Amino acid sequence: MLDLFKTPKLFFYHFILIFVRPFYAWHFKLRGVGVENLPKKGPYLMMANHSHLLDPFFIGAIINRPLFQMASNEFFRKPLMRRFMWAMGAFPRKKGFVDFKSIKYAIHLVRQGHPLVIYPEGGRNWDGETLPILKSTANLVKLLNVPLVTVVSKGNYKAYPRWADRRRKSPITIYLSKPVQFDRNTPDEEIIDYVQGGIFNNDNFTEVDNIRGKNPAEGLTRLLWRCPSCREIEALEEREGKFLVCSSCGMTWEVNLACYMREKGSDTWQPIKKYSDTMFRDAEIVPIKPDIQYPALAGETIYLSSKIVTFFHEPQYPKLKKTGKGRLFLTDTGLLFINSSDVKVFRFEDIRGRSTEQNTFFQVVLNEDIARFEMQEESCYKWELYYDFIRKKRGYREEE
DSSP states (O other), rough: OOOSSSSOOOOHHHHOOOOOHHHHHHHHHEEEESGSSSOOSSSOEEEEOOOOOTTTHHHHHHOOSSSEEEGGGGGGSSHHHHHHHTTTTTTETTTTTHHHHHHHHHHHHHHTTTOOOEEESSSOOOBBBBOOOOOHHHHHHHHHSEEEEEEESSSHHHOOOOOOSSSBBBEEEEEEEOBOOOOOSSOOOHHHHHHHHHHOOBGOOOOOOOBBBBBBTTTGGOOOOOTTTTTTTTOOOEEETTTTETTTHHHOOEEEESSSEETOOOOEEEHHHHHHHHHGGGGGGOOOSSSOOGGGGOOEEEEEESSSEEEEEETTTEEEEEEEEEEEESSSEEEEEEESSSSSEEGGGGGOOEEETTTHHHHHHHESSSEEESSSSHHHHHHHHHHHHHHHHHTOOOOO
């Protein structure tokens, strides 16, 4: 395992940047605006929006000083990747709750005079628009007590939407603000508003020329999990790499690389986000009757049921253990996993957080474990939206 209080020398970091800088400049036309605003010496904290898997490398490529970056502990599960991430200045953060070990290491880094980068959304957004930032962000800003720089990357969503199977070749520009510093008496709301405004971006309206790539519709059903026309769930199918067709009503849409869609026969292109914003409507979230009756569901109010999923848990990080296959149900009190031999119950009050990993794993974080459900045949984003709505509706506390 990694020693989080032994700072790496980052020789490998410098070596890698020799190669990636010219590649990024050519492939993504990567450029930084406002790099001159950064302090030449001493520690500072950068907070950035997060749409592309390689955002940490893009930011590192435009800045001459080595950067340390807080990253999901998912990248540290395999030994080779763990060593690579560590050598590149990344350190792990557990999702779903305030990870005090990673915070202690962040304090250790700034006390040594190093710049630090974090992504306060807590993960990549699905639709190109910056997510609300984590409330713990304000506490971290005051705790570190160093100059704060907000960072906005534009074009990164269009270069690789979270839902997509393929990357695209698209220009990316990174904007850096001038440093500001908040004292420890600053109200949390003031810091939250500043950071949220400083990193906000809606890439659907970023004008990008000459995007290159193939099959722009591949993976889009992860985002568009309901037909925008007839409202049937999981009815859209990809065709020929650039079309979406509803198996229920027959409606067809064409998709382009700029993340726009148009109905068949129409000349008007609309941002995909216009359609994704229609996926979830409060009035459509009503109790359902499961297609199979299980004794464990007696007395439960069911809102969502899965197809066959594979259940994993984490007996000890970083190892995951496969438990079996079965069905997952979202009820008014939490989640139930049921198969032929077992029933697992995860109540809202015992769940500290939820996330989607690698686009196909819906995951909830418990006190001493995680529950991970591999969903190859349906949208994890759908499960995120339903889960958050029901949890809030039932009045349970916000996740950490």
